[in-house]
Amino acid sequence: MKDLSRVIVVGGGTSGWLSAAYLASSFKRTGRDIKVSIIESDTIPTIGVGEGTFPTIVNTLYEIGLSEKEFIAECDASFKQGALFKNWLYNPSEKPHAYYHPFDPPAKPKGLDLSAYWVSRKHQGTMQQDFAHATSVQSFLCDENLAPKTPETGEYAWLAKYAYHLDAAKLGQLLKKHAMNKLQVEHIVADIEQVELDEQGFIAHLVDKQQRQHDADFFVDCTGFSSLLLAKALKVPFVDKSHYLTVDTAVVLPVEYADAETPITTHTVSTAQDAGWIWDIALQNRRGTGYVYNSHYCSKEQAEKTLCDYHGIAHDSEKRYRHISFKTGYREKSWAKNCCAIGFSSGFVEPLEATAIAMVEAGVRSLAARFPATREAMLEREKQYNRIFTSRWDNIINFIKLHYCLTKRDDTPFWREQKNPETIPASLKEKLKAWQHYGITDGDLPYKYDLFTLASWQYILYGLEFLPDYVEKAPINEEIIDKAFASIAAQKRSAASKLLSNRALLEAFGASCKS
Missing domain, CATH: 3.30.70 (Alpha-Beta Plaits)
Structure with missing residues (x-):
């Protein structure tokens, strides 16, 4: 059995260069002698609109060895602490409405989970604040445009959890420079014209327009919507989910x-x-x-x-x-034979919760963790990877649909369509039916590979005023609950006294980069 010794990533942009950099970094960390090459066309433009990211990006950039200050300076990046959704619940001409999905989970003063008490007080009419403002300091930071850290906080460390807004084209260029100069990724400029399969249906080699042959043991398809390797060569079908998420x-x-x-x-x-x-x-x-x-x-x-x-x-x-x-959906398999698709070649969901780059990270991280030593070991790794990613895609689609299907808007055909039961996945309908009777718990979201945790689901459900009829809560004195909510307000005042604005912190970062 021959050990795998070379990986070729096909396609550049953020997905291609992040995949190449992460694999090269992972192989280096684990002492595996595997060469990583990337074949990039200089005639095919990248899409590059994914300017929002997910908190996982912080650890990913750290793991591949990028300096945070260099990244922020080179990619026109700023700090992102969540999302604000405006006018998703009501027609704004009748009732303006907004709610936050912060990255930090709801606070737990002295270990006390306040979510059930917030729901209970909402039912009683004694809670005026929305869920995010009542339970999260970060919603206040967003209101005031305060940064999630201070100039003294270390790189990739935070006082409040964050991701970034960034220029995706510039990120691709920075990753390219870093991968080539620091991680010894080989860069080949070529247009792939032909994908040759062997008698077992594995990819044997690629042929470019100059009729040069490119051989490898494993291939990563980062060719975007065209999915040159996975879809066109290996014939993996597309699973259309656009009847659930109808923007196109x-x-x-x-x-x-x-x-x-x-x-x-x-x-x-x-x-x-x-x-x-x-x-x-x-x-x-x-x-x-x-x-x-x-x-x-x-x-x-x-x-x-x-x-x-x-x-x-x-x-x-x-x-x-x-x-x-675009069309919402994903490939029936993201990994087939000796090819794994990462990025848009694997699937696409609208950018409402910044899942595009996050799914690239998740894809290459999972591939690196399961990268086989030999061809004979691929089949089981392939099955495991595909089980994880089919579930990931379906759970993301459910989570994005949640933002739409709870709307009370009926002012346009588009919004009326969002409430049509036929546009809601059966698994989501089942969850909502249960959650109407009792509050959502961690036990309802048992899949450890999901991007979105209990806190994220709570922020959206409660932000859209979907309150359960009953929540289980410990019989605690109301005075203790009052003090717990008050402690969050005190944390907000403390944050206001020590945190800079987002702009001021970025300017401080810029000054330190130049010094």
């Missing part, structure tokens, strides 16, 4: 800040519109914005106008709009 198009528009003092928002703002929603993220030097919508209910020109109206600017066909069409 995005129009993207970068916007400059009004001036150098404009606050840098420390969370993603996702604002519901007639046929979808607008994302608004704050980088150091600009805002990244886009309208994600259902093309059955909105034309490209209407989408551009909606985005311009959001910014309070005139619609101009000469602006730097970029239109992207």
Whole structure:
């Protein structure tokens, strides 16, 4: 049995270079003598709109050896502490509404879980604050655009959990430089024209337009929606989930800040519109914005106008709009034979909760942890990986659908469609039916590989005013509960006294990089 000695990643961009860097770093850490090469076309543009990230990115960048200060400086990055959802529950002309999904879980003063007591007091009419503000200091940090750490906090360490907003194209370039210079990843510029299979159906080698042959033991498909290796060569079918998540198009528009003092928002703002929603993220030097919508209910020109109206600017066909069409779903298998697809070649879900880069991280992390020593060991690793990722995709789809299906909006066909039971996955309907009677618990989410934990589900359920009829709580004196909620308010006052604004901290980081 011959040991595997070479991996080829096909495709660049964030998914390709992050995959190559992570694999090379992992092999180096574990002492495995496996060469990592990447074949990248110089004629195929990358999509690169995934400017929001998930907290897992912090550990990923640390593990591959990138300096946080270098990353922030090179990628126009800023700190992200969660998301604010505006007008998802009610028609804004009738009742404006907003709620947070912070990254920090609800606080537990002296170990006391306050979620059940918040629900109980909501039912009694004695709790005025929404769930995130009552139980989380981080929602206050977002309100005030305060940073999640101080200039003295170490790299990749936090006082409040964070991810980043970033320029995806710049991240791809930084990862490329780091992978080549620090991790000895071989870079090959070529357009792959042919994928040759052996008699067992494994990929034998690739042939480029110059008729050069590229051999490896294992291949990573990072070719985006085209899925050149997994779909086209290995014929792995696509599992369409667009009947659950019905948006299918995005129009993207970068916007400059009004001036150098404009606050840098420390969370993603996702604002519901007639046929979808607008994302608004704050980088150091600009805002990244886009309208994600259902093309059955909105034309490209209407989408551009909606985005311009959001910014309070005139619609101009000469602006730097970029239109992207997509279909929600995933490949029946992400790993087949000696090929693993990572990124859009594996699957795609709308960017509502910044899962794109997070799924690249999860994909390459899982691959590295299960990377086989020989071809004979691949089959069991393949089965295990695919079980994990099918479940991951389905759980992400359920979680994203949760944001839509609890809406009380019926002002447009798009929003009426979101409540149609046929557009809600059966597994989610089953959960919601149970959660209507009793509060969600960790036992309802037993799968350890899920991106979204109990806290995330609570923030969305309670943010959308979905309260269970009954919650189990310990019989504790109300005075103790009052003090526990008051302690969170005290933490907010303490944070306000010692944390800088997001912009001020980023400027401090920039100054330290130059010194």
